[in-house]
Amino acid sequence: MARFVRWYGSGPLHLLVLIASFALTGYALVRLFAVQPWQVAIWLVGAAILHDLILLPLYSLADLSALSVLRHRSDASDRPTVPWINHLRVPAFLSGLLLLVWFPLILRLAVPYPGDTGLSDSIYLGRWLAITGVLFAASAVAFAVRLRRVHRPGGDESRPSAGPGTAP
Amino acid sequence: MAGGGRPSGPAPTGGSRRRSPEGASAPKRLKRVAGAVATAAAAGRARTRATARAIGQLPPPPGPFRPGFWRSPIRGPWLTSVFGLVLLVGIPLLFLTGLLSYAAYNPDLSPLNDETPDKGILGFYLFSWPTHPYWLYRLLQGVHVTLGVVLVPVLLAKLWSVIPKLFEWLPVRSVAHSLERLSLLMLVGGVIFEFVTGILNIQLYYVFPGSFYRLHFYGAWVFIAAFVVHVCLRLGRMTRALRSRSLSTELRTDLAHTAPEPPDPDGLVAAAPAPPTMTRRGALGMVGAGSLLLLVVTAGQSIGGWLRGTALLAPHNRDPGSGPNAFQINKTAAKVGITPALVGPSWRLEVHGRGAPRILTREQLLAMPQHAAALPIACVEGWSTEDQHWSGLRLADLAALAGMPDAASVLVQSIQPPGPFTRVVLRGNQIRDPRALLALRVNGAALSLDHGYPARIIVPANPGVNNTKWVHRLTFRA
Numbered sequence: 001m002a003r004f005v006r007w008y009g010s011g012p013l014h015l016l017v018l019i020a021s022f023a024l025t026g027y028a029l030v031r032l033f034a035v036q037p038w039q040v041a042i043w044l045v046g047a048a049i050l051h052d053l054i055l056l057p058l059y060s061l062a063d064l065s066a067l068s069v070l071r072h073r074s075d076a077s078d079r080p081t082v083p084w085i086n087h088l089r090v091p092a093f094l095s096g097l098l099l100l101v102w103f104p105l106i107l108r109l110a111v112p113y114p115g116d117t118g119l120s121d122s123i124y125l126g127r128w129l130a131i132t133g134v135l136f137a138a139s140a141v142a143f144a145v146r147l148r149r150v151h152r153p154g155g156d157e158s159r160p161s162a163g164p165g166t167a168p
Numbered sequence: 169m170a171g172g173g174r175p176s177g178p179a180p181t182g183g184s185r186r187r188s189p190e191g192a193s194a195p196k197r198l199k200r201v202a203g204a205v206a207t208a209a210a211a212g213r214a215r216t217r218a219t220a221r222a223i224g225q226l227p228p229p230p231g232p233f234r235p236g237f238w239r240s241p242i243r244g245p246w247l248t249s250v251f252g253l254v255l256l257v258g259i260p261l262l263f264l265t266g267l268l269s270y271a272a273y274n275p276d277l278s279p280l281n282d283e284t285p286d287k288g289i290l291g292f293y294l295f296s297w298p299t300h301p302y303w304l305y306r307l308l309q310g311v312h313v314t315l316g317v318v319l320v321p322v323l324l325a326k327l328w329s330v331i332p333k334l335f336e337w338l339p340v341r342s343v344a345h346s347l348e349r350l351s352l353l354m355l356v357g358g359v360i361f362e363f364v365t366g367i368l369n370i371q372l373y374y375v376f377p378g379s380f381y382r383l384h385f386y387g388a389w390v391f392i393a394a395f396v397v398h399v400c401l402r403l404g405r406m407t408r409a410l411r412s413r414s415l416s417t418e419l420r421t422d423l424a425h426t427a428p429e430p431p432d433p434d435g436l437v438a439a440a441p442a443p444p445t446m447t448r449r450g451a452l453g454m455v456g457a458g459s460l461l462l463l464v465v466t467a468g469q470s471i472g473g474w475l476r477g478t479a480l481l482a483p484h485n486r487d488p489g490s491g492p493n494a495f496q497i498n499k500t501a502a503k504v505g506i507t508p509a510l511v512g513p514s515w516r517l518e519v520h521g522r523g524a525p526r527i528l529t530r531e532q533l534l535a536m537p538q539h540a541a542a543l544p545i546a547c548v549e550g551w552s553t554e555d556q557h558w559s560g561l562r563l564a565d566l567a568a569l570a571g572m573p574d575a576a577s578v579l580v581q582s583i584q585p586p587g588p589f590t591r592v593v594l595r596g597n598q599i600r601d602p603r604a605l606l607a608l609r610v611n612g613a614a615l616s617l618d619h620g621y622p623a624r625i626i627v628p629a630n631p632g633v634n635n636t637k638w639v640h641r642l643t644f645r646a
Contacts, residue, residue: 009342014401018347021397025354028389031286032382039377044387047360048353051327052334067445083423085445090454097458098465101320102481104373110483113372115503117496118488118618127480131465 059096063089082150087143091135098128228337238332241441242448244429245409246418248436250452251326252406256399258319259359263392265312269548270385272297272305272631277577278593281634283381290389299601302628306546309631310470313550316366317466321458323359325451332435348401351394358391370549371483405434418448472544472554484551492611493619495553496545498632501617504584506638508617511583515622517606521570521644530622533608536561541603547632558626560607563599567644575599575644580625583640589633598627599644606639 001012008015033040070085104110105124113121228234275282276294284290298304340346365387369380376383413429426444429437446454468479479485487494501507517533519526540559546552567575578599582590598604604627608615615621620637627635 007343009344014344015347017397017400018344018351021351021393022347024393025390027288028290028386028393031284031288031290032386032390034286035379035382036377040383043364043377043383044357044361044390045353047364048357051360052331052356056328056331083445086450089446090457093454094458094461097321097324097462098481101317101367101462102371102465104368104371105481105483110371110373112374112503113483116372116499117484118500119484119486124481131480 062092082143082146084143087139091132091139094135095128095132098131102128226338232332232335233337235435235439237335239438239440239442241428241438241444242426242446242451243329243332244437245405245432245434246413246429247448247451248326248329249406249409250415251322251329251455252402253410254322255319255326256406258315258322259395262312262316262319263388263395265308265315266384266388267293268308269305269312269631271295272308272629273634274593274595277595278579280579280591280593283379283588284385287385290385296595296597297629299598299604299628299630302543302603303546304629305631306470306544306552306629309546309548309550310467310552313366313370314463314467314470316363318459318463320363320367320462321455323363325455327356330436336435348397351397354390355394355398358387358394361387362391370551372549419452421447421449423447423450469551472552482551483549484547488618492613493616495556495619496547496551497618498545498547501638504587504590506584506617511617511622511638515583515640517623517639518641519566519570519644520642521567521572521575523571526569530608533561533606533623537565538608539565539602539605541605541626541628543603543626543628545626545632545635552632557611558605558607559609560605560623560626562602563594563604563606563625563627564602566606566642567599570642570644572644572646575646577645579641579643579645580636580639581641581643582636583638589636592625592634592636594625594627594630594634598630601628603628606642 005011032044066088067085070088099106102124105113105121106128107125108121110121113119231237270284270291271294273281273283274297275284275287276291279285340349362384365376365380365384368374368376369384374380423444423446426447428441431437431439464478465481466479468475468477469482469484476485476487484496488497513529515530517528517530519528538559539562540557542555542557544553544555563578564573567573567578574596576596578594580592580594584590594604605625606623607620607626608623610619615624620639623639624637625635625639
């Protein structure tokens with residue numbers, strides 16, 4: 001037993017569960033790959049690569065860039081400030097999420113859509129832009145309210161707290 | 169490792185038998201050989217261990233493999249486990265509603281109904297799809313699609329929270345570790361594959377390679393195999409992590425008091441955390457807001473009524489036109505090649521069964537006893553209509569007319585040019601439900617061409633595509 005654990009790297013139950021799982025995976029994969037195997041394999045593995053090595057690094061980079069720009073800007077000012085990265089982050093995230101899910105309709109890529117459903121796909125881009133506008137506007141209003149509280153003498157928002165956006 | 173390397177065991181035994189004529193010196197020589205082999209093996213093992221240690225001590229390559237690279241101060245087992253818990257509830261619900269959706273097509277009744285005829289044992293659970301409650305398919309498919317869309321931000325957050333694990337160093341530490349990572353590839357590839365094919369399909373963006381049914385059904389099994397393993401291996405860690413912090417405390421913690429979780433063996437917690445810019449409450453709130461927003465802009469297409477208009481970005485968020493026939497269309501007549509000429513005065517319904525086929529005009533059908541049923545159209549794509557008021561002939565009456573009141577099934581054929589879903593086989597329980605109709609009228613008016621004029625099938629709890637439109641032949645079978 002100890003020998004097995006040392007050779008394998010975990011207990012026998014771990015191995016049994018994984019083998020059982022791979023048997024099912026194999027059974028389903030044979031069927032999944034029965035037609036156009038290479039394209040399907042590319043989609044399956046590509047899905048993980050697309051997310052882990054492209055989408056995630058891109059949005060992380062966008063977030064880091066925004067952070068560094070904002071930090072820089074707030075250093076230059078000597079007025080008390082309010083961290084506002086999240087007033088950018090949240091609406092950008094929500095708007096991006098809607099685009100990520102509904103991009104075929106928003107960008108009018110779903111060619112069969114109007115013919116199949118009898119509905120026009122021309123409304124989606126405008127609606128997405130409108131929602132995006134509302135999200136950023138609401139965020140701006142929320143930020144303005146917070147700014148007002150801080151800049152009012154004896155304002156009730158506690159002193160600018162931790163976070164890089166507020167470093168004096 | 170007592171007894172150790174393979175070579176020291178059987179080899180001398182075999183040798184002793186061959187060399188037995190050489191007399192008494194043999195055992196001594198044998199011992200020497202065995203000793204030499206054992207020493208060599210031990211040295212080999214030591215070398216292997218030393219190499220492994222040396223590799224293990226190699227500094228990770230620069231970039232994401234270095235522990236200091238990932239700096240989010242809120243990443244950690246607790247946050248991962250919160251997202252994991254949501255998915256632990258949501259994913260089985262998605263899987264179950266998906267399996268039921270497949271059963272709703274009655275794929276074991278006829279190859280015509282089966283989009284994945286090579287399913288083998290993966291169809292082990294199939295059963296006769298019921299007609300009660302009549303909104304069953306509408307509910308199941310609405311939940312399946314809406315929940316899938318709503319879980320997108322949770323899935324993204326979960327994947328974000330564990331991204332350092334993708335770059336863990338060493339990439340492979342043991343056999344167990346390598347198998348587990350292979351399983352994780354199936355888990356992550358599988359889940360994104362399922363979400364992507366589903367989300368593209370509901371928008372009719374058919375860029376995936378091959379039939380949606382094949383990809384989404386077999387893909388689901390590939391994914392769930394890895395999902396079950398993942399849950400088995402991580403459930404304990406998840407519950408411990410969830411107990412390590414209190415949710416209500418986290419929800420009251422502000423930015424100034426947001427500190428990293430204690431270092432964890434999985435390396436999720438940043439070794440060199442950046443100052444916090446968002447609380448855990450904020451992160452959970454942002455993900456929750458994303459789910460809520462997606463729910464708002466999607467769910468209305470499945471709920472209907474005035475809420476349909478709130479599904480701002482969903483594909484079936486408006487009624488086409490106005491009047492009694494102004495409800496959702498899956499495929500228009502023009503799209504599938506139905507022309508007014510095909511369904512004009514020359515149209516006839518053929519009813520086959522026992523004896524000579526009955527050939528009926530629409531006028532003759534309208535002259536027969538009419539029955540009414542209030543039933544929705546519900547699509548595999550998740551959208552559905554409210555109950556529509558259909559009227560026409562009961563399938564049970566047509567079965568009796570064909571001389572087969574106890575028919576076990578009926579083959580329904582559309583007049584539309586050959587293609588998928590132009591023919592379907594319905595089961596006996598569907599024929600005999602008094603609400604199962606060959607509808608001629610809807611909401612007090614004749615069917616429109618887009619809704620299947622001159623006659624269409626409408627069966628309670630039946631997937632939309634199996635409510636065949638522009639019917640021209642019914643063949644009842646024992």
